[in-house]
Amino acid sequence: MLLIPRLSQSQGLKFRGGHEPIDKRSSYELFDKRAISFEQEFTLKFQLSIYSSNSLGNIFRVKNKDNNTVYNLFYDEEAGNCIFRLNEEGKSSLIIAKINQQQLFKEEWITIQLTFDLHKQLFKLQIQNQIFQSPKVKLPSQYSPQVIFGKSDYLIDVPAMSIKNVQIGNKAETYLFPLKESTGTVVHDENGIAYGSTTNPTWLIVDSYKWKNLFASGSFSQAGSNYNQRTKEIYYFNQDSITIYNIKTNQTKKRAFQKPCPVKLVLANNFIDATTNKLYVYELFYTQPYQGPTVASLDLETFEWKVESDALMKKELNHHGSFYDAQQRQFYIFGGYGNMAYSGQFNRYDLDSSKWQTVEGWTGDKIFPRYFLSAGQGSNNRIAYIFGGMGNESGSIL
DSSP: OEEOOGGGOSSOEEOOOTTSOGGGOOEEETTSSSOOOEESEEEEEEEEEEOSSSOOEEEEEEEETTSSOEEEEEEEEETTEEEEEEEETTTEEEEEEEEEHHHHTTSSOEEEEEEEETTTTEEEEEETTEEEEOOOOOOOSEEOEEEEEEOBTTBOOOOSEEEEEEEEEOSSOEEEEOOOOOSSSEEEOTTSOEEEEEESOEEGGGGGTSOOEEEOOOOSSOOEEEEETTTTEEEEEOSSEEEEEETTTOOEEEEEOSSOOSSOOSSOEEEEETTTTEEEEEOOOOSSOOOSOSEEEEETTTOOEEEEEOOOOOSOOBTOEEEEETTTTEEEEEOOEETTEEOOOEEEEETTTTEEEEEOOOOSSOOOOEESOEEEEOSSTTOEEEEOOEEOSSOBOO
């Protein structure tokens, strides 16, 4: 059973989009309660999460209070690309930003900022670290923006999106809206002053303290699970099939293997190589005599298994910690419990040689034998973390 805050987001505003009736779709107007004005230039900046593929619609519109010119940022998808179009409504597209979808959405949130350069008479659109610029347009020297996210007038298509940390301003004056409300339709700035309002809001902060059952699955045989950071997918698998839950789209799919997993699953230990998009399953110990593969990989595109190794450590290391070094293609385990003893040993499986080996000669703090620990690799490939666990200095349970 999976119980997680939706999208793992602590704050923000989620929009009800094209899957909802028109009158149930969301909108958010920044300044319907107060009027503001900028000179020379100003920037609209926010964080965006698109959580469903095949999504399209209006991200935001900007009206000038003093004239009828309207600009909008429209989102679409095409052939594996995310398309952001900055349009002058009724005339033309000023910027068409095409970005690879997989590259863009490696992160849960992406940063978008649109600069109105009133002095140079142009727009600058920045999406993450990519910058796009419009041709010259006719902009007033003073601008009173009315900003509406989501549904607005005749633009009723809204992407499946969430936003947070909306900021608008320039060097002289800036307004920040964290969108950390939990109830109601009134939106406040970082100081608690009411500036705008929403329709049909879903406040993401609520999902941080009200848990929802999003996905449940079960198996009559031994099963394993893992999370793929690159694809935002959770895998639950046994000998015969795999169930996949996507935490961004909330979609579930199940695939039966054409040929079952070649490794006899006991604990279904596993890890993911995101570079090759493969899931590796391994067993270290069998209580009964066993002849057969002990390590196999599952191609997460074709869902075909491949035997990798028949090496067996022949040592129980239940509840060990582990991490994978993708750069060196080596999988490390530490600790574990078996035969009435705790382990304080590092072991490593090399994907290229298909062999296990004991790791020795490391320096640093002494880590006592333990199990029930957590381990993981840091952003620096030469650093790994070990947290918690239960054990003792001797390694003996007696």
